[in-house]
Amino acid sequence: MHQSTSIPVYQHTGLGGLAMDFTLSEEQEMFRAMFRDFSAKEVAPKAEEIDHEERPPLDVLRKAANQGFLGATLPEDYFGAELDYLSYALLIQTLAGDCMSTAVTLATHVSLVAMSILEHGTDAQKEEWLPQMAAGEVIGAFALTEPDAGSDAASLQTRAFPSSPPEGGGQEGEVILDGVKTWVANGEIAGLFLVFAQGPDGIEPFLVPKDAPGLTLGYREPTLGLRSVTFNTLYLEGCRVPQANRLGEPGEGWTVAQRARDRMAIALAAAGLGVSEAAVNVAAQYATERVQFGVPIAQKQAIQNYVAEAFAQVEALRYLVYHAAWLADQDGGFSLDASVVKAFSARVARSVTNRMVQVMGGYGYMEDYPMARKYRDARALGIIGGPTELHYVWVAQRIFADLDLEIVP
Ligand SMILES: Cc1cc2nc3c(=O)[nH]c(=O)nc-3n(C[C@H](O)[C@H](O)[C@H](O)COP(=O)(O)OP(=O)(O)OC[C@H]3O[C@@H](n4cnc5c(N)ncnc54)[C@H](O)[C@@H]3O)c2cc1C
The missing domain is CATH 2.40.110.10 (Butyryl-CoA Dehydrogenase, subunit A, domain 2)
Structure with missing residues (x-):
């Protein structure tokens, strides 16, 4: 008779093993309000223009540095804002809702470079580079x-x-x-x-x-x-x-790369959450205003289904992102969760932005409206930071390792 096989990977990882209270702390709520305020005032108004002009968000970066965002997760000793990784994920999510380019620029700076120096650098390297990076003098x-x-x-x-x-x-x-x-x-x-x-x-x-x-x-x-x-x-x-x-x-070099990849995977997943959430909001609003056959298209069940399904995907992604970000601050590994959430986010962001283009019909396709940009930006998530196929290989390696089977990429 076939014996059921338990997969221990689910027992000891963050996927099911470690509990989390998903309520944001008062401080995290306060940060989120501040990020939203900043993004609405400084990022959203420029997003379309810098995208069309293919111009890096230099003004925004200067202002973000003044707010402490360029040293978001760095200790105060290096003039960082000393945010926990979940608060930082909220920052990336918020920026990506208005401009994914800005979110990726900042995540590259913080998650890939500044945090690598913080984690692996000598005192002299940290002192030389981190204050300049937090101040936005060095990207x-x-x-x-x-x-x-x-x-x-x-x-x-x-x-x-x-x-x-x-x-x-x-x-x-x-x-x-x-x-x-x-x-x-x-x-x-x-x-x-x-x-x-x-x-x-x-x-x-x-x-x-x-x-x-x-x-x-x-x-x-x-x-x-x-x-x-x-x-x-x-x-x-x-x-x-x-x-x-x-x-x-x-001999530690590959570990530096892998740790950076894992941190970035969570940041990119947060960006996927931000762009997906914003796409649903924009499209839902549009569906209440666009009248066809005498009623707003939101009255049509096909449109309701698109929006409701996208909403469900976004909510599932939200808690995976918050959980992975929280896990990154705990002692222990978060590699598996980083790959899971990155791959899932890439899929959700692609599917949701695609559907929301459909909800907006021709306006969804036109570059003068924000949905086209969100759709183009979201597509990068399946490749940047390691393609989805590779993240699945790494997940499979962990699952099958527990079953004594070695998987090679
Ligand atoms: C927008 C963007 C920004 C980037 N930014 C940076 C950056 O700042 N710094 C940096 O160093 N790199 C950067 N990259 C590079 C990025 O990390 C690589 O594109 C990515 O690692 C994949 O490499 P590749 O494009 O050469 O694809 P390839 O490795 O050629 O893969 C092509 C396809 O084959 C699949 N494939 C390959 N091997 C396997 C396997 N073993 N099993 C299953 N499928 C497989 C891949 O998943 C993919 O679908 C960026 C890429 C993009 C698109």
Whole structure:
């Protein structure tokens, strides 16, 4: 007889194992109100324009820095706002509701770069970079992907090797970086690149200032959505940085990349929540105003079903996002939850924005109305931060590991 098999993965992870009170604290409610106020005043009015002009949100970033948002999760010692990750997720969600480009720009800066330095940096690295990043004087960019290393990022070809030992002593040695990075978000506005390269100890991350000799910013890729984010090629040709710019311990480089990926997955999931929620709100409002056959189209059951189903998807996503963000602040791993919520968010955001375009008919398709932008932006979520297929591979690895089966990507 077939024996039922329990899957322990559900017993010890955040998916079912750890309880959470989903009520936001008074402080989180206060932050959310502040984020909404900021986004309504500073982000929403510019979103359409910067998208059409494909211009990075520099004004918004300056104002966000004044509010402490560019150092959102950094400790006060580094002039950060010291937000918990759930409050930060609320910030990303709120910004994405008005402008996903702004949310992705900020998440790249905070989740991928600033938090990597905070988690793995030396005191000197933190002191050098984090206050400048919190103040918005330096924007961060993350350079992992290469022309031949996308999903298989660990196969990257950029090389890091020590320069000849300094003569005469006294001066620290340098590292030379050679390679090409692609689709580097924030490329044109970044003051600091976190560059991953193959070194003597395997994959190693380096903090590379934009004016490092041998670093050249290349082609900006035109994109389907997220048009206010600049995605550039980065050339490293004999690029020299001090040895002291290596981030983390030798042999720890891949962990730095994975931790960054997990944090970013939750931030991107929050962005998916924001854009989906806003799409439902815009389309539902429109359905009450658009009259066809003598009544608002909201009276038609097909439209009600589209809106109601989208609402259900958004609510399911909301609690997954909040839970994963909360888990990121607890002791222990959150990799599995990060992949689950990222993959789910990508699917919900794509499906919801697609449906909401349909609710708005021709107006949904026209670029002078906000839904088209939301639909284009949401599509990125299945690729950026690791494609959905890879996140599912990582989830499957965990499930089947408990059943003694090894899964390789
Ligand atoms: C908008 C945007 C912003 C980005 N920003 C950055 C950035 O700031 N920094 C950075 O380093 N990178 C960035 N990237 C790169 C991004 O991380 C990669 O696009 C992503 O990792 C996938 O790599 P790829 O595009 O080369 O696809 P490929 O790896 O070529 O994959 C193509 C398809 O094959 C599937 N596939 C591949 N391997 C497997 C497998 N083992 N099992 C099942 N399916 C598989 C993929 O899921 C995908 O559907 C960005 C990408 C986009 C689109």
